[in-house]
Structures are given as structure tokens and as C-alpha cells.
Amino acid sequence: MNRGKAMKIETGSTIGVFSPSWCITNEAPEAAARAEKYIRSRGFNVKHGKLWGKADAYVSGSPEERADEFNALLHDPEVRILMASVGGQVTNGMLPYIDYEYYAENPKPVVGMSDVTALLMAIYTKTGVPTYYGSNFVTSYARLSPYRDIALKSLCDVLNFEECHKYIFPEYYSDDVIEWSQELTEEKCIPNEIITLSGGKVSGRLIGGNLYTIGNIWGTPYMPEIRKGDILFIEDTEEWACGVERTLAQLKICGVFDMIGGLIIGKCRQFQHYGTEKTYYEFIYDYLNGPNYPVLAECDFSHCAPMLTLPIGITAKLDADALTIELVR
Structure with missing residues (x-):
């Protein structure tokens, strides 16, 4: 496998949403629903991780539960891309429990930002497969246009480019x-x-x-x-x-x-x-x-x-x- 090669996403692809830290889909369900409505309106499918809508105090679940949610979406053949719902403070707790061996052989784009940095770095370190510092599902796509439109276009452009991609910064x-x-x-x-x-x-x-x-x-x-x-x-x-x-x-x-x-x-x-x-x-x-x-x-x-x-x-x-x-x- 060429681990420097982009893993494409296209209309009709299913985005699997996992919650590696903060329980935003529980605390702000209207925003989560708004993001999902927008993504579906752009021709993508959405699959909730098992912690969608769940909360355990300030997090979505224990480190093991959060990793299990991620691994389940990773193993799910329907899911094409893995995207964090949001960041938080404690993504690093789930790192020992990620199925890196399976991921190395069956990679999917993993996208997120902020505290999700820990997971993105861990996957790249353990597998050599590029990861993507980009949209968090709720906090990027529950926003208003044109900001959510620009974020989605950037994600698709970066995932799908063949030889080069030049960034165009927003006005x-x-x-x-x-x-x-x-x-x-x-x-x-x-x-x-x-x-x-x-x-x-x-x-x-x-x-x-x-x-x-x-x-x-x-x-x-x-x-x-x-x-x-x-x-x-x-x-x-x-x-x-x-x-x-x-x-x-x-x-x-x-x-x-x-x-x-x-x-x-x-x-x-x-x-x-x-x-x-x-x-x-x-x-x-x-x-x-x-x-x-x-x-x-x-x-x-x-x-x-x-x-x-x-x-x-x-x-x-x-x-x-x-x-x-x-x-x-």
C-alpha cells in the first residue's frame, strides 16, 4: 500500500462519527442534528458511533469505551471516513486501545482537530498512514454558510487531490x-x-x-x-x-x-x-x-x-x- 496516497471520499460516502472526548452530541443535540442535516444535504451518509448522545460526566465514555467506538466504526465496511464529533481534553486516554494493526492494513481517513491531535498523531506514528487535521463534525458543520461549505470543500479537496493542491484562503x-x-x-x-x-x-x-x-x-x-x-x-x-x-x-x-x-x-x-x-x-x-x-x-x-x-x-x-x-x- 502507498501510505502517502490520499484515501478518496465522494458523494454517497458514509461518515462515521466518533466522540473521543467531550460529549457534545449529548450536551448540544440540536447542534449535532444541524450538522448531520447539513452533511446529508450535501449527499453524504452519516453513521453514529455507539457513544452518540451519551455522556459520562464531562466525557462521552471511559477511555476503553471511546476506543471501542472508534474501532467499531473502523471495522464497519459501510463507513468510509472517520470523523470526530468534537475534541475536548482527554483523547489521549484512548490511545492504548486503538486497533492500529487492523488500521494499518485497512486504513480510512481519520479527521478531527484540537484535542483529536493526539489520535491523529498516534495513528500516523503507529501505521505511517497520513491523517487529517480538519473538520470536527459538530463544530465545523453546525456552523452557518459559507463557513461550513468552505470547510467541507477543503476536506474533500485534500482527500481527493492527485498531484498537487494549492490552498485558497477565505476572504x-x-x-x-x-x-x-x-x-x-x-x-x-x-x-x-x-x-x-x-x-x-x-x-x-x-x-x-x-x-x-x-x-x-x-x-x-x-x-x-x-x-x-x-x-x-x-x-x-x-x-x-x-x-x-x-x-x-x-x-x-x-x-x-x-x-x-x-x-x-x-x-x-x-x-x-x-x-x-x-x-x-x-x-x-x-x-x-x-x-x-x-x-x-x-x-x-x-x-x-x-x-x-x-x-x-x-x-x-x-x-x-x-x-x-x-x-x-
């Missing part, structure tokens, strides 16, 4: 923190601006996800080794400057920022500068003492809407001067 974005248990009637339209922090071009393997979550799995058997020339992408949400520094310091001590050949910084919704008076990307750039490799910031791989999809483990070309990112085979 507007929203940084709303949504109360999912309430009706959503409008979203912000903030003019979008991608920012070059350090110019240059680089080609390398994409690796990354939510910065906070990367820090939580660093040094475990589920975190892939950073290679010379990798392009690292990171993002956070509602994070304090001190928390960002804590994780950056850990990665810096481990030599990550001496190994990578480029850096992509996603938007950070409601960054708490904690008296530094800096934006999220300014804080990172200054902490790293102004890296001499290409750095692109304010990219739309984040908790803001729309959420574009970045693959973990696939080669990309980053041109920070031209403000472009291109996936290549």
Missing part, C-alpha cells in the same frame, strides 16, 4: 466562541489576512496540530519523531501566554525548532497575552528569536471558522513570501 473568517447548546443565527465576517513573519520557500513533511495537545503526548510512543526539514503547523484556542510558552519551551528543549525547515501558525481565538501586549503569532515568533526559516501566520487551520484541512504526513511546499501552501505527491 473572511469568524473567531466566535459559540455556545453550542443555543441556536446559531449569525457569525462574524472578519476580513482575513495571512501574514509572513519570515520569508523563504521550503518543501517538507507536514506534522503538527494543536500545540497544547502536542505537549501532552510529547515523549510518548504516540508522538512521531520530528525529522530534519519538517514543516510544523501549530494552533491554539483561548490559551494564556504562559501556557503557550510552557509548551514552546518543552519543544525547544527537545530541539524541535532546530530540526524543522518551516513553521505554519494558525489563528488563535481569544489569545490571553497576559500583559505581554503581543498577538499569538508575535509571542511565538519572538520566543523563538525570529527563526531564519519560512514562517507563515494567521492561517485558517484553527479553532476559527472556516476550518481548512491539513494532512499529517504528506509533503507540502511552503512559500512564505507568496503566502502559499501547496500539497504535493
Whole structure:
């Protein structure tokens, strides 16, 4: 099997929804239903994991139950793509119980973001099969158009590209923190601006996800080794400057920022500068003492809407001067 080859999705495909952490389908059933209605209206089928609508305090189930839900969808021949309902805080608890051996021989696209970073990294580490930092089912598709439309198109484009895929960044974005248990009637339209922090071009393997979550799995058997020339992408949400520094310091001590050949910084919704008076990307750039490799910031791989999809483990070309990112085979 060519593990760098995209696993295609097409109209009529069944999306299996699993809940690796927060029990959003229980706490916000109207939003979950809205997302499902939208996805079905676009010609896809939806299959609920066994924890859909379930809750065990702040999570959807025990680590074993959450892994069992994922494994059941993985083994289900009807399911074409596995997508997280949402992230949370404790996806890492289910990592020891995933059926990596079966997945390596029978891969399906696994999609999610935020805390789902832990699962995406674990699958890629254990199998070598690319995973996809992209839409969470509820929080991407219970949104309003055009944001949900852009997110779905990005997912399909990235899964289905043959030789190259060049990202087109949206004209507007929203940084709303949504109360999912309430009706959503409008979203912000903030003019979008991608920012070059350090110019240059680089080609390398994409690796990354939510910065906070990367820090939580660093040094475990589920975190892939950073290679010379990798392009690292990171993002956070509602994070304090001190928390960002804590994780950056850990990665810096481990030599990550001496190994990578480029850096992509996603938007950070409601960054708490904690008296530094800096934006999220300014804080990172200054902490790293102004890296001499290409750095692109304010990219739309984040908790803001729309959420574009970045693959973990696939080669990309980053041109920070031209403000472009291109996936290549």
C-alpha cells in the first residue's frame, strides 16, 4: 500500500462519527442534528458511533469505551471516513486501545482537530498512514454558510487531490466562541489576512496540530519523531501566554525548532497575552528569536471558522513570501 496516497471520499460516502472526548452530541443535540442535516444535504451518509448522545460526566465514555467506538466504526465496511464529533481534553486516554494493526492494513481517513491531535498523531506514528487535521463534525458543520461549505470543500479537496493542491484562503473568517447548546443565527465576517513573519520557500513533511495537545503526548510512543526539514503547523484556542510558552519551551528543549525547515501558525481565538501586549503569532515568533526559516501566520487551520484541512504526513511546499501552501505527491 502507498501510505502517502490520499484515501478518496465522494458523494454517497458514509461518515462515521466518533466522540473521543467531550460529549457534545449529548450536551448540544440540536447542534449535532444541524450538522448531520447539513452533511446529508450535501449527499453524504452519516453513521453514529455507539457513544452518540451519551455522556459520562464531562466525557462521552471511559477511555476503553471511546476506543471501542472508534474501532467499531473502523471495522464497519459501510463507513468510509472517520470523523470526530468534537475534541475536548482527554483523547489521549484512548490511545492504548486503538486497533492500529487492523488500521494499518485497512486504513480510512481519520479527521478531527484540537484535542483529536493526539489520535491523529498516534495513528500516523503507529501505521505511517497520513491523517487529517480538519473538520470536527459538530463544530465545523453546525456552523452557518459559507463557513461550513468552505470547510467541507477543503476536506474533500485534500482527500481527493492527485498531484498537487494549492490552498485558497477565505476572504473572511469568524473567531466566535459559540455556545453550542443555543441556536446559531449569525457569525462574524472578519476580513482575513495571512501574514509572513519570515520569508523563504521550503518543501517538507507536514506534522503538527494543536500545540497544547502536542505537549501532552510529547515523549510518548504516540508522538512521531520530528525529522530534519519538517514543516510544523501549530494552533491554539483561548490559551494564556504562559501556557503557550510552557509548551514552546518543552519543544525547544527537545530541539524541535532546530530540526524543522518551516513553521505554519494558525489563528488563535481569544489569545490571553497576559500583559505581554503581543498577538499569538508575535509571542511565538519572538520566543523563538525570529527563526531564519519560512514562517507563515494567521492561517485558517484553527479553532476559527472556516476550518481548512491539513494532512499529517504528506509533503507540502511552503512559500512564505507568496503566502502559499501547496500539497504535493
